[in-house]
Amino acid sequence: MPAARNLRMIELIHLGRAFTRGDGQSVQAVDDVSLIIPEGQFVCLIGASGCGKSTLLQMIAGLLEPSAGSTVVAGEEVAGPGRERGMIFQKDSVFPWMKVIDNVEYGLKCRNVPPQQRRELARAYVRRVGLAHVENAWPRELSGGMLKRVAIAAVFANGSPVLLLDEPFAALDYVTRHHLHDVLLDLWEEPGKTVPRTVLFVTHDVDEALTLADRIVVLHDGRVVDDLAVAALRPRTTDSLLLPEMVAIKHTLLAHLGLEQAAKKPAAAGAAA
């Protein structure tokens, strides 16, 4: 891609976060994580549950204060949530008291975009995610997969250059999840845009990461333990996942998650905790 890309779109600098548990003990959820993500990269953060990946994402989103280090996005230090970082949550975050179209418009409304203009923009994205027929429905009338489509449309309509997704599809069934991968990638590789948006996608699903990511970062006990490039061409199909290099990455990831004995010695993981 010839366009000028910001090679340091997201910078995590010795980022750390400690929690105090109910019994008074301190737990290091994120421990000294440093990472540089260039503009336009689709990064999956993977790790077993409790490894600190959601905490990390919350800090980048500005919803959680770090206890050490800092985050710089597009040259500015993160001090709180901001519209340049759109977020999609695992739980349903769509406002139940607003109709679909109003939910998609919400970010634009926060920025005082004129009503006519924001409605048009929101409509376009509602159509892109395939919800044109329910734009005036209440969220309660929608299925879980449709609610996710609303959340995706809202975030893209808001035009955030950075997208943070916290296990967005974890609660969905296999088929719906795959449909939503297509919706997400379709919007991500927007034609006419030279540089796609920067995406940080938290997941614990190895196949999901392999399907979506340019790069997979593995977290364990709050630390980055691996950083893998995924070079396979897009669009990726079932066959793509069977390419020898993909299978090799999958083995590595499974080993990191403790599902294969090969690469990792469990004793080392125990000592780190």
Place this chain on the structure above:
Amino acid sequence: MVTGGASTAPAVAALQARGAVKRRRSWLAVLLAAIDPMRLAGAALFVAIWQAITYVLPPVILPTPLGVLRRAGADFWSAPALSFYGVAHADLYENLMYTAENVVVAVLIGTAIGVATGLVSARFSLFRAVLDPVVMTAGTVPILIAAPFLLIWFGATRASAVSLVTFYVIVILYIFAQRAATNLDPIFEQYARTFGATKGAMVRDILVPATVPEILGGFRIALAGAWGLEAISELLGSQSGIGKVLEVLAGATDAQGIMACLLLLGVTAIVADALAALVIARVTAWSASAR
């Protein structure tokens, strides 16, 4: 019956195990909340504002916090002035006990009747069809409307106050028990049935224990409301009780005495609620919805 009882135990045990973890955390939270300096500062600020207003208003209207506290202490064991006004007991303690006894008796009777009818109504639709309209109407009408009638039927006696509070408690617990039983996930009763539980065993092992947390939630609400109802019933006609004392002091425009009574009554109500909460937390340790 016996096998049914034994075999439904897993369902209940599973519920119990799930809630045990939650309880410990909540107790810690309660403890932390109690010694939270911000909360204590809030209480201090409240008293300070009260004290500040007393500099502006005359003591006949607003007595000082300390004055009210002293008065409550002084009159607690002996308040001879009360006997001149025809109050049967010339101290606050005995009047408070009279009120408390009535509340406790009424709440216990009302709970027994309300829970029994509420649970039955949830499982027998004919019973429900007949009782629901009456209880739901009674639930929307302030039960206080019945007080003057009870005064005529029973006179200014204990019975009149107790029956007023009892009605009130019945209505609340009927609604809570019925709702708890209706909302109970049928999976538990189906599960018990797969073990061959009898109807009686299901009531004993599923329906009653599973609805207890919500019912006890209603119990606390009923208890909280009972104090005011009992007091006003005594205000309307009685020879004893804190309500009677309030009536006498109101006649004497004794703001300090009124506030001392209200303070004691309020503290009694809060302590009773805290005690109930404590017992409930023990009984329903497995549940997340109690509290």
Place this chain on the structure above:
Amino acid sequence: MTALQLRLDHLVSLLVFLALAGVWQILSVIYTAEAQPGEPMVAGWQVLFTKTFLSLADYWQGGFGVPAVAEGAERSYLAALLSVLAHSINTIGRLVLGLALGGGVGLLLGLAMSWSPWSRRLVDLPIQFLRGLPLLAMVPLFQLWFGIRYTGEVLFVAYGIGVIFFAGTVNAVRNVPQIYIDNARSFGASRAMLYRTVILPAIFPAMRSTILLSLGAGWGAVLGAEYLGAQSGLGYVIVYAQEFAFLDRMFLIALLFIFYTSVSYWAISRLSVRLLAWAPPSQRQ
């Protein structure tokens, strides 16, 4: 629940009330004891809607060209009707004014105190204490402060409702799911925007029960104030009639009062169902 089932339930309710009315009528024939000479303990419907209703003219204080019975006038149905209307308006006025004042102030203070977790903790103990104080026992205190003035009774009702609203609002704001707040913030919503577009709508389902609770407390407070000292209103008429053991008058007024409270609940339910069109049915109950 199907429409048929619902219709059937309504029919059964109606039948139950009709049966109760019938039992009352039968009781009036069988049980002829009198609270006072000429004042039956149980008055039949034919008595209630004629003689009893006419006797309510006694509580008309005169005006609109219809003289009061106390001034030597004959009892008339017009005076009885005016009397019922006047006392009803007084009672409902106390409730509505108290509800508006207490609800408004309670809600605003609750929202203001929920602004930060600091202020929320600051008001926690005082509000718990005030909630613990039995409201109905406080009638004498308000009388001492405001006498038997209308304002005093309105303020008493407003206080009772205000405390419930305040505590209800603080609690509801605390229980707004964090995910909605996080979501709004990630879209860049300002604090004011957050309150307007997220907090207010999100607390509404929880506030519904607060409103219903305060409505009940409000009616109770109105009655309490009218039983003890107020010189007008349905509660005043009931207690005044009680002193002479006019059970039939008390019964008629009590029925009227029950009618008003039922209508008020029905109206609030209808209104909130409309405002909660977005919520799943379980939250609208």
